[in-house]
Amino acid sequence: MKSQFNYTKNIILTILLAVTVVGCKKEYKSLTVQQSLLADVENLEQKINDFQAVTEQETEQEKLNQAFTNARLAYKKMEWAVEYFCPDPARFINGPALDELEVAENKFLPPNGFQVIEELIYPKYNLQNKDDLIREIKMIKANLNQVRQTFTVITISDDYVLDALKMQVNRILALGITGFDSPIALRSIPETEVSLIALGNSISILEYKDEISKKLVVLCSEAAKYCSSNSDFNAFDRVHFIKNFLNPISSNLIAFQQKNKIKAIDKNSVVNPNVITIFEKDAFDVNAFTPSKEYKYTPEKVALGKQLFNDNSFSKEKSRSCASCHNPEMAFTDNLKTNTSLKGGNLPRNTPTLTYASLQNAQFWDMRQLDLEKQSSDVIQNKEEMHGDLSSIVAFLSKDKAYNKLFMNAFPKSKKVEEWHVQNALASYVRSLNAFDSKFDQYMRGESNDFTNEEKQGFNVFAGKGKCATCHFIPLFNGTVPPKFNKTEHEIIGIPEHKNNLKISPDMGRYVQHEMPQLKNAFKTPTLRNAAVTAPYMHNGVFSTLEEVIDFYNKGGGVGSGITVENQTLPSDELNLTQKEIKALVAFMNTLTDQKYLD
Structure with a gap:
């Protein structure tokens, strides 16, 4: 009763904020974004209280499901703002249902929130599970109080609102419609509907009343209606939805921002705040993945790095280069199982592609280095790979006139060649290998209509029934988590030692560095861009074709295949993909090949 009273009181206060009394005449003003969000907080709290009451009193599945659904929808209404302005409590309200590794402290944080529930x-x-369920509900309530406090004290200016809404469009695209945070209930499409309504409402609250704002509100409404009419998760046409709704919403947000001279916020340093869609060639800034400003990408560094990349002088016997x-x-x-x-x-691991490697927050299959600079020195000095010595390499390069000129062009503020120059130049060359010109890219940008029905079906399977996009996130198709792209994930999927056997690969992956049981057999999620031309697959090159990879996932990974895997993060239930869907999935993955690698 007390909770209901508080809820009613707060709603009344919110309404009073919007009413100015002039004599006996009432002049009604629109709610501000801040007032609207505080009302959303009260609404979510009420739904959480209702959910807790049902949990404490009921065991009936349908009532629990409905109470949970009501609470999740209330959260989705304000997700755009909570994730943007309150990232820490957001992690405990709706974070992934997996332990989160804190590398610096070498410990795991347990998951909490709606996905655990x-x-x-x-x-x-x-x-x-009743006690665990009630504990998770109380955890959400505690973090919701932090959200309320934040929304009460911060200034929510229009420029930050626009930045948050742009980020929400990318969140819907990469996480919302793919089932990332509703993998079991498969309520992603109805939740996307609520998110889009909230996005349109937020635009309408802003004081700018022009044709673009009206168009945005209509687009959000039509997108929400499309979700309402096509709510089945597996049947949802994501290609149509992105092309006809999400991309236009994204581009119109930019147009709205520019027309009203609202400054662009560069809070998310990875994504260019001025790109009209996340699929543009210049959408991602490779400098966001560099150690610091002096490592900034330049064409001069790329030219030097390319020459270093192909130079055999770095290896001990002068017989091997990076190439x-x-x-x-x-x-x-190298198209080898292992080199x-x-x-x-034989080296223990498969050679991964370097294309798009710069758009990750960790390097190597075991993620042991955080950036490309450290990756290059690791390989050069590895006794099995190049067995080189950076100090000797620097001495050699310093005596070479041609190299000296290239170094001075690349690092004009330096008077001599240094080890970090070598590392940075090599890394810069790798950072130049992101073409974003595949058939898929061109179609999504509207540069081409060449995308077959089978390829469209394949993308819909990839981002839907196949659940591929819940690990290989759109549009990078690697494990770098959108929409902030500031973290790269690993997975434990139970890769066999040899094809068709029931013994897991003995390679411990990330466990070697951290020695935590959750990391046994954990490996970085690689990009699927250019996957069609970079066989064989997995950290040990165990699968020769994309069809073999899909078959493995279709069975439920290692556990689904009969392999003992104690900590598999991949769901072990079968995907039940048909042969037609598998064929379409392969056809789609072929569209991720850069133009230069096509026959």
């Missing part, structure tokens, strides 16, 4: 009550609620394993003609792979070491044996 979904696993507790779907597909069938077990009464033994020896990362062949530019093979999309910077050979300097001593003639």
Whole structure:
């Protein structure tokens, strides 16, 4: 009763804020974004209280599901603002249902929030989970109080609202419609509907009343109606939805911002705040992944790095360059299961493509280095790969007149060649390998209509029933998590040691560095761009074709295939993809190949 009283009181206060009494005449003013959000907080709190009451009193599945759904929808209404202005409590309200590694402290943080709750009550609620369920609900309530406090004290200016809304469009595209945060209940499309209504309402609250703002409100409304009429998760046409709704909303947000001279906020340093869609060639800034400003990408560094990349002088026997394993003609792979070491044996891991490698927050399969600079020195000095010595390399380069000229062009403020110059130049060359000119890119940007029905079906399977996009995030198709792209994920999927056997690969992956049980057999989620031309696949090159990879996932990964995997992060249930869907999925993945690698 007290909660209901507080809720009613706060709603009344919110309404009073919007009413100015002039004599006996009432002049009604629109709610501000801030007032609207505070009302949304009260609404969510009420739905959470209702959910808790149902949990404490009921065991009936349908009532639990409905109470949970009501609470999640209330959150989705304000998700755009909570995720943007309150990222820390947002993680505990609706973070992924997986332990989160804090590398600096070498510890895991347990998951909390709606996604954990979904696993507790779907597909069938077990009464033994009641205490855990109530604890998660209380955790959401505690973090909701932090959200309320934040919304009460901060200034929410129009420029930040626009930036948050642009980020929300990308969140809907990459996480919302793919089932990322509703993998079991599959309520992603109705939740997207609510998110879009909230986006339109937020635009309408702003004081700018022009044709573009009206168009945005209409677009959001039509997109929401499309979701309402096409709510089935597996059947949802994501290609149509992105092309006809999300991309136009994104481009009109930019037009609205420019017309009304609202400054662009560069809060998300990875994504260019002025691009009309996330699919543009210049959407991503590689400098956001560099260690610091002096490592900034330049054409001069790229020219130097390309020459260094192809120079055999760095290896101990002067017989191997970076290009020896990362062949530019093979999309910077070697098409081998694993390459050979300097001593003639096999290296333990498959050579990954360097294309789009710069758009990750960790390098190597085991993610042991955080940037490309450290990656290059790691390889050069590795006894099995190049067995070089950076100090000796610097001494050699300093005596070479041609190289000296290139170094002075690349690093004009320096008077001599230094080790970090070598690392930065090599890394800069790798940062130049992001073409974003595949058939998929051109179609999404509207530069081409060449996209077959089978390819469209394949994308819809990829981002829907196949759940591929919940790990290989659109549009980078790697494990760098949108919409902020400030974290790159690993997965444990249970890769076999050999094809068709029931023994997991003995490679411990990230566990070697951190020795935590959650990291046994954990490997970075690689990009699927150029996957069609970079076989074989997985960290050990165990699968030769895309069809074999899809078959493995279709069965439920290692566990679904009969392999013992204690900590698999991939759902182990079958995907039940048909042969037609598998064929379409392969056709779509072929559209991710850069133009230069096509026959």
